[in-house]
Each structure stands twice: as C-alpha cells, then as structure tokens.
Amino acid sequence: MKQLLYVAWIKIRTDLAEQTRYPVQFVFGLLTTGAMLWGLGIAAARTSGQSTETGALATFIAMGAVSLFYLIPRALAGGKDHPPEEAMLYPYPLSRLVGALAAVSAVQIGAGLAGIYLLASLVVTRSAPAAGYVLAAMALALFSVAGAGLLVFALKLVFRKVDSVAMLAQLALFALAFAPTLDRSWVAAVPLAGAIRWLRQPDLPAWPVAFFALLWLAAGLWAVARAERAVVDRGVAAYG
Amino acid sequence: MDSAIEVRGLTKRYGEREVLKGISFRVPKGAISLYLGPNGAGKTTTFRLLAGLERPDGGEILFWDRPWSPEVKQTTGVTLEEPRFYPWLTGAENVEIVFRYRNVEHSRRHALEALDRVGLGDAAHHRFGKYSLGMRQRLYMAAQLFPGVRAVLLDEPTNGLDVEGREQVWRMLMDLAKQGVSLFISTHQVLEAERYAEYLVVLHEGRVAYQGRYRDLAMRRRIIVRATRPGDAVAMLARAGFRAYPGRREEEVYVEAPAEQLARVLEVLKDGGLHVFDGRLEDLEELYWRIKDDVQRTDQVEA
Numbered sequence: 001m002k003q004l005l006y007v008a009w010i011k012i013r014t015d016l017a018e019q020t021r022y023p024v025q026f027v028f029g030l031l032t033t034g035a036m037l038w039g040l041g042i043a044a045a046r047t048s049g050q051s052t053e054t055g056a057l058a059t060f061i062a063m064g065a066v067s068l069f070y071l072i073p074r075a076l077a078g079g080k081d082h083p084p085e086e087a088m089l090y091p092y093p094l095s096r097l098v099g100a101l102a103a104v105s106a107v108q109i110g111a112g113l114a115g116i117y118l119l120a121s122l123v124v125t126r127s128a129p130a131a132g133y134v135l136a137a138m139a140l141a142l143f144s145v146a147g148a149g150l151l152v153f154a155l156k157l158v159f160r161k162v163d164s165v166a167m168l169a170q171l172a173l174f175a176l177a178f179a180p181t182l183d184r185s186w187v188a189a190v191p192l193a194g195a196i197r198w199l200r201q202p203d204l205p206a207w208p209v210a211f212f213a214l215l216w217l218a219a220g221l222w223a224v225a226r227a228e229r230a231v232v233d234r235g236v237a238a239y240g
Numbered sequence: 241m242d243s244a245i246e247v248r249g250l251t252k253r254y255g256e257r258e259v260l261k262g263i264s265f266r267v268p269k270g271a272i273s274l275y276l277g278p279n280g281a282g283k284t285t286t287f288r289l290l291a292g293l294e295r296p297d298g299g300e301i302l303f304w305d306r307p308w309s310p311e312v313k314q315t316t317g318v319t320l321e322e323p324r325f326y327p328w329l330t331g332a333e334n335v336e337i338v339f340r341y342r343n344v345e346h347s348r349r350h351a352l353e354a355l356d357r358v359g360l361g362d363a364a365h366h367r368f369g370k371y372s373l374g375m376r377q378r379l380y381m382a383a384q385l386f387p388g389v390r391a392v393l394l395d396e397p398t399n400g401l402d403v404e405g406r407e408q409v410w411r412m413l414m415d416l417a418k419q420g421v422s423l424f425i426s427t428h429q430v431l432e433a434e435r436y437a438e439y440l441v442v443l444h445e446g447r448v449a450y451q452g453r454y455r456d457l458a459m460r461r462r463i464i465v466r467a468t469r470p471g472d473a474v475a476m477l478a479r480a481g482f483r484a485y486p487g488r489r490e491e492e493v494y495v496e497a498p499a500e501q502l503a504r505v506l507e508v509l510k511d512g513g514l515h516v517f518d519g520r521l522e523d524l525e526e527l528y529w530r531i532k533d534d535v536q537r538t539d540q541v542e543a
Binding site: 003006007010014017018021085086088089090091092232233234 | 342
C-alpha cells in the first residue's frame with residue numbers, strides 16, 4: 001500500500017508539473033481558483049458558526065468534492081501518457097492503483113480546502129468556529145464523492161464516451177447538494193448531498209451519512225476491480 | 241531446452257472468429273526468439289494474452305514454470321504497439337518514473353544506466369517530445385530494462401522505423417540477449433527473422449506453422465536455379481542424383497539439397513551446356529510461404 005501511495009503521489013506530481021508547461025494559463029488558473037476559493041473560504045468562515053446560514057460553507061465543500069469527482073475518472077491521463085493498459089502491466093492491480101490515486105487526490109484537496117478554511121476563519125473571526133464539525137463534513141463529502149468518481153472510472157474503462165455522462169453527473173452532484181429535496185431521508189445516500197445535508201442540519205445523526213459514504217467508496221473500489229476483470233475478459237480497455 | 245516462456249494449447253476467440261487455435265510453443269532462456277507471422281495472424285493477440293491484458297479461452301501460459309502473477313510482472317518487461325511517455329519530460333525522467341512505479345531503488349541511477357544500454361545516454365536529458373521515432377522505440381525498451389528483468393516481450397518494436405533505426409534497435413536487442421535477457425519479439429518482417437532470430441515461432445492463421453531453432457529451419461531451404469531449358473535441367477540434375485523439379489516461375493528449377501551442394505548443382509548444369517543465370521538458396525520468405533502452404537494443405541486434409 002505504501003508503494004501504491006508513493007506511485008500515486010509521483011503520478012499526481014508529474015501531472016501537476018504538466019500544467020507548468022503553459023505558465024500564463026497556469027498562473028491565471030492559480031490566481032482565479034485561489035481568489036475564488038479564498039472568497040468562498042472567507043464566506044464559509046463567516047457563516048459556519050450559524051447553522052441556518054451554511055450556504056457558503058456548503059458551496060466551499062462542494063467545490064472540493066466535485067473537483068475530486070472530476071479528477072478520478074481522469075486519473076490515468078485520459079489514455080495518453082499512462083493509459084490503463086500500461087498501468088495493468090505494473091505488478092499491482094489497477095483497482096488498487098486507482099484507489100491510491102483517489103486517496104492521494106482526496107487528501108490533497110481536503111488538506112488544501114481545510115487549510116484555506118482554517119486560515120480564513122482565523123483571519124475573519126480570530127477563531128476556528130466548529131472546525132471539527134466542518135472538517136468532518138468535508139471528509140464525508142470527499143469519501144462519498146471518491147466512491148462515485150471510482151464508479152465513473154470503472155464505466156470509462158469498460159465503455160467509450162462516458163465523458164459526457166460524467167459531466168452531467170458532475171452537474172447533478174452540484175445541483176443535488178443544494179436541491180430542495182434535501183429534507184427527504186434518501187438524500188443521505190446521495191454522494192455529497194448527504195454530507196451537506198448533515199452540515200446544514202446539525203441535529204441529524206452522522207452515522208447514516210458516514211455509512212453511505214463508505215458504501216459509495218466500497219462500491220467504487222468493487223466496480224473498478226470488476227471493470228478490470230471485464231476488460232481482461234473482453235480484451236479491450238475502452239478508455240482513451 | 242530451458243524455457244523462459246511456455247505456451248500450451250492457447251485458444252482465443254472473438255465472437256465467431258477463432259484467432260488462436262490451440263497454439264503451443266516455448267521461448268528459450270537468454271535468446272532472441274522471433275514470433276513471425278503476417279498481419280492478422282494473431283501475434284498481437286498472443287502478446288496481449290502473454291502480458292495478462294486479456295484472458296485466454298483455453299490453454300496455459302507459464303513464465304519460468306509459473307503462471308502470470310505480480311511476481312512474474314516484477315521480472316518481465318512488455319512493450320505494446322506504441323511508446324507512451326510524457327512529452328514534456330526528458331527521456332531519463334520518463335524512465336525514472338516507470339522505475340519508481342516498479343519500486344526500483346535508486347531509480348534515477350538505474351534509469352540513466354538503462355538509457356546507456358539502449359544507446360540513448362547522450363539524449364537522456366532531452367525531452368521525449370523531441371525524440372525521433374527510433375529514439376522513442378529505444379526509450380520504450382529502456383523502460384523495460386529495470387533491475388531484475390529476466391524477459392522482455394516486444395510487439396513489433398521496429399514498426400515504422402527506417403533502415404538505420406531498425407539496425408540500432410536490433411544491435412541493442414542482440415546486446416541485451418548477450419546479457420542473458422530472454423527476448424520474445426513479434427514481427428511480420430521475414431528479413432528480420434532471417435537476420436536476427438536464434439529461435440523462431442511462425443504463426444499462420446492462428447496456428448503454429450513452425451517452432452524451433454532458426455538454424456534448423458534454414459537447413460530446410462532448397463536450392464533455386466534459373467536456367468535455359470529447365471526441363472533438361474531437371475533431367476540432368478536427376479541423373480546426377482539430385483531431387484529436382486520445375487519451379488513456379490518460368491525457367492526456375494527447385495533442387496532439394498543443402499546449401500553446400502549449390503556449387504555442385506551449378507557445375508552439373510554448366511557441364512550439361514545450359515546457361516545458368518541465377519543460382520541461390522531459397523530465402524526465408526519463400527520458405528515461409530512453403531510452410532504456410534503445407535499448413536493449409538494439412539488443414540484441407542483434416543477438413
């Protein structure tokens with residue numbers, strides 16, 4: 001597992017290095033994303049002490065979770081540099097490698113957002129209101145969305161042209177996170193929406209959300225392993 | 241013969257089409273073995289089965305008497321059809337990443353050594369995007385030369401290369417074999433098999449048409465002469481104790497005799513007053529077509 005996490009770290013670092021090939025876009029992207037996240041972080045910090053006004057905080061968390069959902073299906077570089085078939089030649093199962101890539105991405109995104117949130121809280125309120133509660137919601141959101149991302153990766157491995165479906169799912173995730181159906185009990189099972197619902201209603205018990213987050217993760221890992229078997233049986237990875 | 245790879249009764253079917261029809265062969269240790277066959281014969285399918293990218297419908301594949309497993313992957317390099325690396329990274333950085341993926345310690349040093357082995361030492365710090373096709377192929381091979389590698393499977397490594405590029409690749413492969421690495425290389429170019437194969441597996445329409453040492457196959461080559469009055473040539477050679485018969489082309493005569501008899505055959509025809517304007521050994525391509533015809537005839541008889 002340590003080796004896989006190391007491989008995932010190298011992979012993500014190398015992919016990030018690609019961005020520096022286009023310095024203008026890279027700096028522009030950093031500035032705009034940074035400004036947006038910082039603005040959201042400030043808003044999140046201002047409102048997170050008030051349970052009725054968690055819209056900004058929920059958006060902040062959704063931003064990170066949906067980014068992770070976007071990243072995982074593209075974890076193997078869109079089939080160009082290290083496509084799944086090349087990765088399948090390495091001495092470990094593809095599902096574990098993609099799982100490690102998802103875990104490292106989740107930790108990076110989670111750490112980045114948590115850092116921004118805590119910093120913004122310190123700047124705005126000189127304290128970190130309900131930090132533990134907010135960070136738990138963030139972790140739950142990332143867990144469940146990582147599972148959904150792995151499911152999409154599995155679909156991409158077996159079927160071509162899943163990208164548009166993934167894009168729609170990404171929008172749906174965002175929409176669901178703020179949908180009026182948040183009061184329905186089944187929302188706890190929807191990735192991201194459950195975590196945000198829990199965040200906005202502090203009296204809800206955490207365990208159903210945590211249970212469904214783990215369920216999504218397990219389903220995602222199972223789906224990737226199953227997709228790898230299907231690809232080997234069928235003979236062609238549809239990726240890329 | 242000690243085998244690096246052993247394939248027994250391998251079958252693969254895509255829908256109605258049976259691509260591999262129960263093939264069996266062995267790849268000896270520390271030698272250059274070529275897998276020869278025309279496009280569509282099933283070479284790439286065999287490679288994908290060997291590399292574990294597809295599951296066979298039947299049969300068995302063993303590497304050093306063991307099935308394909310993470311342990312076998314740890315000692316076996318595989319190149320697929322096309323080299324894929326990060327274009328903005330240097331050759332050394334790309335190979336270093338692959339070695340890190342394979343948990344190689346001191347991956348940077350080993351990457352530079354591997355680049356030296358394939359003759360890319362001088363270009364180690366150039367970006368992959370700037371590499372020529374030949375350099376890309378050699379870099380792909382360098383990425384398989386991780387410490388502990390025992391066998392490398394190469395799927396048509398000289399595809400698309402010019403004469404010089406092919407020569408560089410083959411020289412490097414011969415060096416590797418001398419270092420004890422078992423090489424199993426697919427090609428559809430008969431000339432490559434003729435020049436470089438120590439061991440040969442010939443695939444035709446999903447069946448193994450020949451497997452064995454190249455030397456043994458070369459011994460089966462006929463003598464081909466082209467002379468005026470081929471009918472008389474056949475009779476003269478028969479009188480001299482040779483098994484001769486008319487060839488496919490006009491003025492062509494085939495003689496079932498080993499290479500060292502070529503001078504004697506020419507002498508018989510010259511003494512008989514015939515004008516001989518070509519006398520040579522059958523080349524591997526002609527032999528290949530003959531083997532293919534034999535396989536087809538066997539198939540028809542079986543049918």
